Amino acid sequence: MFESAEIGHAIDKETYDAEVPALREALLEAQYELQQQKRFPVIILINGIEGAGKGETIKLLNEWMDPRLIEVRTFDQQTDEELARPPAWRYWRMLPAKGRMGIFFGNWYSQMLQGRVNGDFKDPVLDQAINQSERFEKMLCDEGALIFKFWFHLSKKQMKARLKALADDPLHSWRISPLDWQQSETYDKFVKYGERVLRRTSRDYAPWHVIEGVDAHYRSLTVGKILLEGLQNALTRSSLHPDKVNAAPLPTQAVDQMNLLDSLDLTLRLDKDDYEEQLITEQARFSGLMRDKRMRRHALVAAFEGNDAAGKGGAIRRVAAALDPRQYNIVPIAAPTEDERAQPYLWRFWRQLPAKGKFTIFDRSWYGRVLVERIEGFCPPADWLRAYSEINDFEEQISQSGIIVVKFWLAIDKQTQLERFQAREEIPFKRFKITEDDWRNRDKWDAYRGAVGDMVDRTSTEISPWTLVEANDKRWARVKVLRTINRALEEAFEKSDKKAKKHKH
CATH class of the missing domain: 3.40.50.300 (P-loop containing nucleotide triphosphate hydrolases)
Known part of the structure; x- marks a missing residue:
């Protein structure tokens, strides 16, 4: 050569x-x-x-x-x-x-x-x-x-x-x-x-x-x-890839019309006393794990996705309440800015990755490309189809460097969503939470269900698995989220302890 x-x-x-x-x-x-x-x-x-x-x-x-x-x-x-x-x-x-x-x-x-x-x-x-x-x-x-x-x-x-x-x-x-x-x-x-x-x-x-x-x-x-x-x-050239034709077939619906979300038991709930006791227990556990000296070798990233009105904000608040505000950063993801559109899709997420010992919460995440962008036609099929492997690459790279990744889909049924939408419209200080887009997205309920099924199928990996959260009952959802984060931290600490022992010998 x-x-x-x-x-x-x-x-x-x-x-x-x-x-x-x-x-x-x-x-x-x-x-x-x-x-x-x-x-x-x-x-x-x-x-x-x-x-x-x-x-x-x-x-x-x-x-x-x-x-x-x-x-x-x-x-x-x-x-x-x-x-x-x-x-x-x-x-x-x-x-x-x-x-x-x-x-x-x-x-x-x-x-x-x-x-x-x-x-x-x-x-x-x-x-x-x-x-x-x-x-x-x-x-x-x-x-x-x-x-x-x-x-x-x-x-x-x-x-x-x-x-x-x-x-x-x-x-x-x-x-x-x-x-x-x-x-x-x-x-x-x-x-x-x-x-x-x-x-x-x-x-x-x-x-x-x-x-x-x-x-x-x-x-x-x-x-x-x-x-x-x-x-x-x-x-x-009109495109840098004029010959790039999407030859892969688009994902199809299951023959029996069943979806991964159908397997969730949305009747799961906690009464108030159990909730308060379990919540404070998990928050205390989380606070201790984040202060553990082994956390210096790791960082934590939590991605929250879910149906509109599924309770992401409430779950995020309960997670953050366990920590000193200097330990975490909450990144709300909206439509990309002009600066962000001038860069590759994953750029805005790479920039927000936490340093070792820190925690970043993404309120909506890099999965927007295979959810809202796919459903609303904001990007061509070739782009969201390749996004699955790009996302898996991204999560593998950051996991290898010591970042613990937890991903939540908060699921509610259509009736619960309707009730929460109506309640938001009636409460003055919650009215800002409901928009025309929320009602419009509701009309695409089945399309979103299909996209969520594809997303979990293609990106729930051993390195970075999805956690589906039954969220009809907000109390149940909040405790499950915290418990999942705590387990992920404990498993990561155990692994790094074993690795450290191995290197000593």
Whole structure:
């Protein structure tokens, strides 16, 4: 894969000077068109051998184009804030919005390669990281992003010649960094694992471009032309995926018309005395678990979904009442803002993930895509159909990093909902809780039931199972929610205790 980058490509200064003005003008034009259309973001990943011209090329692109529309991000050592969250969090929060360009140095490829070269982990972990990056990029492209991946290359001979020339030149020896010397020692390993990564992650939606870095004129013109061609093609297409046809059949209703929600016993209830005793017991248990020192290795996320008027707000209040307000954050999810619409769908949820020791409650969640957006036609079927696997990926990644995920569907029957709607309309301080949309959604009761069945079927996993809550009786529902959270915390603590013991031996 890297052999073609060792040909000794070179372009003379005269040819370079003649071609640059037209290239610069066309790149600027494409950049302003990108900003105007605001249809997709551009993500440029910069990787490769030290000294092959990565920094110089990007500096040049900033000169050729409008730097105000380019965000250059460097990911060096993780900050304390980043270490307290899942590894991908640092990349998600830096993604460029639609209409902008983001250049990522030290990206996910750099991290996995350095870790493997330094012996921090073995091949299976590298392969897992490769698979994760593939899924991440596929999701970004499905959301509309245009991704360019550049590997700047030097042969071992070329690298040694460059280091020697700089070391012998007192005016330029300062340009040699400790990383240059380190990589000259580990060159063979770096190239071996680099080739493995490139081979596995060069896909039609995000291919790698290997650029020989010896000649500055050659590499600058090559990168500029690749960017220009990719941008112009994307800007003139009506969609970044014109050939993307949804071939998968849409989910169908069960032949016997039965639904998972039919299995719930909605007559379950608690009388007032039992409720008060059990509620205070579970709240005390929850408060103690959140203060447990083992919580420092974990964070907690609770996602609340349910029928309108199923009592999500009341359940959330009883959960929060057990804690100090500094321990938790409640995130109500409404229609996305303009900023949120300019990013991939899961961006607004990644940004809100809690640090270790903390708790985030989502009042409605990332499941909106396969519920309200599906039913109301806010996104095409291809988008909500792929959302199931993207959500499973998201929950797997955050669970692996120590976040405990609990998900609740609060279920009530149609008659109970009607009674609660009518009661809300009669009580002055509850009137704000009932809207035209609530009545309109009621007409789509059966469609929502079908969507909930599909959602639970496709996203209730061993890592992150759904809890269906019988919510006709609010007291029963509140206690069940708290008890489920407490069990999830205790199970996570037990697992991490076993893991810690294993590592000791």
